[in-house]
Amino acid sequence: MARAYDKGMVPAVTVPRLALYLRKLRELQARGVRTISSQDLADKIDLNAAQIRKDFSYFGEFGVRGVGYDVPRLIDEIMKSLGLNRSWSVIIVGAGLLGTALARYKGFSEQGFRLVGMFDSSPKVIGKSYGPGKVRAMSELEQFTREEAVDIAIITVPAHAAQATIDRIVAPNIGVKAVLNFAPVKVFAPKDVVVRQVDLSSELMFLSFYLDRE
Amino acid sequence: MARAYDKGMVPAVTVPRLALYLRKLRELQARGVRTISSQDLADKIDLNAAQIRKDFSYFGEFGVRGVGYDVPRLIDEIMKSLGLNRSWSVIIVGAGLLGTALARYKGFSEQGFRLVGMFDSSPKVIGKSYGPGKVRAMSELEQFTREEAVDIAIITVPAHAAQATIDRIVAPNIGVKAVLNFAPVKVFAPKDVVVRQVDLSSELMFLSFYLDRE
DNA sequence: GAATGTGAATTTATTCACAGCA
DNA sequence: TGCTGTGAATAAATTCACATTC
Numbered sequence: 001m002a003r004a005y006d007k008g009m010v011p012a013v014t015v016p017r018l019a020l021y022l023r024k025l026r027e028l029q030a031r032g033v034r035t036i037s038s039q040d041l042a043d044k045i046d047l048n049a050a051q052i053r054k055d056f057s058y059f060g061e062f063g064v065r066g067v068g069y070d071v072p073r074l075i076d077e078i079m080k081s082l083g084l085n086r087s088w089s090v091i092i093v094g095a096g097l098l099g100t101a102l103a104r105y106k107g108f109s110e111q112g113f114r115l116v117g118m119f120d121s122s123p124k125v126i127g128k129s130y131g132p133g134k135v136r137a138m139s140e141l142e143q144f145t146r147e148e149a150v151d152i153a154i155i156t157v158p159a160h161a162a163q164a165t166i167d168r169i170v171a172p173n174i175g176v177k178a179v180l181n182f183a184p185v186k187v188f189a190p191k192d193v194v195v196r197q198v199d200l201s202s203e204l205m206f207l208s209f210y211l212d213r214e
Numbered sequence: 215m216a217r218a219y220d221k222g223m224v225p226a227v228t229v230p231r232l233a234l235y236l237r238k239l240r241e242l243q244a245r246g247v248r249t250i251s252s253q254d255l256a257d258k259i260d261l262n263a264a265q266i267r268k269d270f271s272y273f274g275e276f277g278v279r280g281v282g283y284d285v286p287r288l289i290d291e292i293m294k295s296l297g298l299n300r301s302w303s304v305i306i307v308g309a310g311l312l313g314t315a316l317a318r319y320k321g322f323s324e325q326g327f328r329l330v331g332m333f334d335s336s337p338k339v340i341g342k343s344y345g346p347g348k349v350r351a352m353s354e355l356e357q358f359t360r361e362e363a364v365d366i367a368i369i370t371v372p373a374h375a376a377q378a379t380i381d382r383i384v385a386p387n388i389g390v391k392a393v394l395n396f397a398p399v400k401v402f403a404p405k406d407v408v409v410r411q412v413d414l415s416s417e418l419m420f421l422s423f424y425l426d427r428e
Numbered sequence: 429g430a431a432t433g434t435g436a437a438t439t440t441a442t443t444c445a446c447a448g449c450a
Numbered sequence: 451t452g453c454t455g456t457g458a459a460t461a462a463a464t465t466c467a468c469a470t471t472c
Contacts, residue, residue, distance in 0.1 A: 007424070011463065015423050019416035020400060037431060045400050050434090050465055057433060065432040065471040083422040090418075101315035107398060107415045113422075152421055178421035184321060186234060186259050194424040196417050201321045202233035203410050204304075207366055207392035208297040208327075209229045210221070210408040225441065251453060264443055264456090271455060279449045279454045 010058045015082070017055055020045060022078045029071050037068035087112045088151040091176075093165055095120035095128070095135045098182055099156035104131035116148055145174045152178045159185045166195075224272045229296070231269055234259060236292045243285050251282035301326045302365040305390075307379055309334035309342070309349045312396055313370035318345035330362055359388045366392045373399045380409075 024045055028036060042049040056062055056074075059081045063069045079085050090113050092099045102108070103118055109132070118133035119141055120126060126137050136144060144150075153169045153176045155162055162183035169176045170193050178194045181187050184202070189195050238259055242250060256263040270276055270288075273295045277283045293299050304327050306313045316322070317332055323346070332347035333355055334340060340351050350358060358364075367383045367390045369376055376397035383390045384407050392408045395401050398416070403409050 013463070015420050016413075016416050018423075019413070019419040022419075023398065024400070039431080046402065048465060049431095050467090051463090053431090053433060054464080061433070063432050066430045067472065068431065081423070082419045083425060084419065088418075088422055088425065097315040097318050101311040102414070104311050105414070108418060111415050111418065113415075113418050151425060152418065178425050180417055180421060184237065186238070188260065194421050196420055198412065198414070198417055199230075199233070200316070200319070200412070201325050201327075202230050203394055203412055204302075204322060204325065204327050204366065205233040205236075205296045205298065206229050206410055207394060207408050208302055209232075209295070211297060211302065211365060211392050227441070253453080262443060263453095264445090265441090267453090267455060268442080275455070277454050280452045281450070282453065 005059060014055045014058060017047075017051075018078050018082055021052065021055070022075065022082070022084075025071055025075050025078070029075060033071055035068045036071055036074075038063070040068075084112055087114050089114050089116045089149060090152045090154060091116060091150050092118045092133060092154045092156060093120075093138075093169065094156035094158075094161075094183075095122075095125040095130065095133075096156060096158075099154070100130040100133075102154060102156065103133035113152070116150065117144060119144075141168070142173055145176075150174070150176050152176065152180065155179060155181045155183055155187075157183055159183045163187050219273060228269045228272060231261075231265075232292050232296055235266065235269070236289065236296070236298075239285055239289050239292070243289060248285055249282045250285055250288075252277075254282070298326055301328050303328050303330045303363060304366045304368060305330060305364050306332045306347060306368045306370060307334075307352075307383065308370035308372075308375075308397075309336075309339040309344065309347075310370060310372075313368070314344040316368060316370065317347040327366070330364065331358060333358075355382070356387060359390075364388070364390050366390065366394065369393060369395045369397055369401075371397055373397045377401050 021041065024041065025036070038049040038052045042052055059077060062074055062077050090108065092103055092115065095118050099118065103115060108115065115132045118130065118135045119138050120135050121138040125135050128135050155165055157165050162181060162185050166179055166181070166187050166189055168174070169179065170189050177192065179189060180196050180198065182198050184199055186197065187195060235255065238255065252263040252266045256266055273291060276288055276291050304322065306317055306329065309332050313332065317329060322329065329346045332344065332349045333352050334349050335352040339349050342349050369379055371379050376395060376399050380393055380395070380401050380403055382388070383393065384403050391406065393403060394410050394412065396412050398413055400411065401409060
């Protein structure tokens with residue numbers, strides 16, 4: 001499944017850009033565009049063309065000089081590069097407002113992220129179903145992961161519970177290796193676990209900073 | 215309201231870190247910590263101490279040599295730097311799953327972001343209330359902004375509608391100057407409008423990339 | 429002729445390392 | 451002595467510019 005190049009050589013900032021390219025390329029493909037140059041793509045997403053070519057170059061040589069990139073081929077290559085040519089199983093821990101909204105969000109399953117379960121410690125929500133996610137008790141987590149491999153955990157618990165939840169999720173008997181944390185705290189995890197933080201109030205503060213000029 | 219330094223001199227990457235420092239400092243303050251050194255703070259959030267000191271240095275000299283930083287003072291300075299010593303009015307455009315979940319989310323109002331309205335074009339949701347946000351028809355947007363100044367728009371409409379929605383929101387008669395876009399498309403706005411993109415499926419793809427090693 | 433792929437140059441961000449102050 | 455504030459050094463990311471290929 002892994003590819004020939006070394007992932008460690010790919011700058012971390014390149015990865016979200018690949019997702020951006022992928023989206024635009026799919027849109028182009030849907031409109032019947034078969035070939036695109038780095039310059040045309042750059043114009044469409046307001047980026048430098050050399051940036052795009054360099055980003056691709058970490059993964060191989062996908063283009064044709066004098067011509068450009070074949071759109072379907074490029075989509076396929078980016079999907080392979082991002083590990084999207086397979087399905088990943090996801091659990092959501094925390095069935096509050098955000099967790100349940102995410103459970104019913106279509107965008108994830110469209111990209112091959114399969115929600116296999118939800119967990120919460122509150123009896124009020126245990127047993128309820130949100131989209132494909134039936135809420136189980138936190139106490140069932142270990143048993144559940146013995147029967148179903150879980151690749152990714154989305155954490156939507158309150159801030160004060162986030163670190164303890166993550167400690168539990170990444171414990172060897174559960175073995176989750178990737179965490180998307182929506183709790184507004186910086187969390188720690190072992191080096192072999194990828195953690196990505198989404199922080200909504202931090203995003204608003206970013207806007208506030210740039211709004212606050214005279 | 216604006217401060218003495220030039221915002222253009224502050225690296226964009228510093229701004230989200232300020233939000234991070236702020237959160238940790240508030241937690242420390244709640245635990246009764248009065249003073250902290252850059253090194254202690256760095257240890258707590260897994261960052262380099264010089265990074266923290268340099269970030270602060272863009273805004274002034276808040277520390278005391280040989281001692282460290284006074285926690286309440288530093289909180290106050292960061293809040294001023296981020297423009298959080300005032301309240302910002304926010305509208306949510308798109309009353310779907312995510313929009314309604316955000317409307318009821320407490321974290322925003324705690325930071326001084328005041329939800330003043332929600333808008334949607336679907337008759338199914340117009341008139342409903344979610345937390346502090348009553349959903350109005352999109353057609354009322356112009357009238358509404360004539361009566362109530364709106365600083366920030368959170369966009370939670372479907373991807374295909376995002377650019378048109380943003381074009382409307384930033385039009386001179388509405389005058390929104392900051393946009394937090396949850397729609398999974400890169401959107402364009404005039405240079406004087408700050409746009410911040412939150413892309414959930416891109417975050418999952420990031421995890422997928424690092425998961426996909428042998 | 430046109431557009432890729434990539435070393436080199438540049439710009440931006442991080443970290444070092446230390447002078448200077450409490 | 452201890453820790454800040456910051457120039458200088460380093461590292462990382464972006465952009466240029468051009469040789470190379472179709």
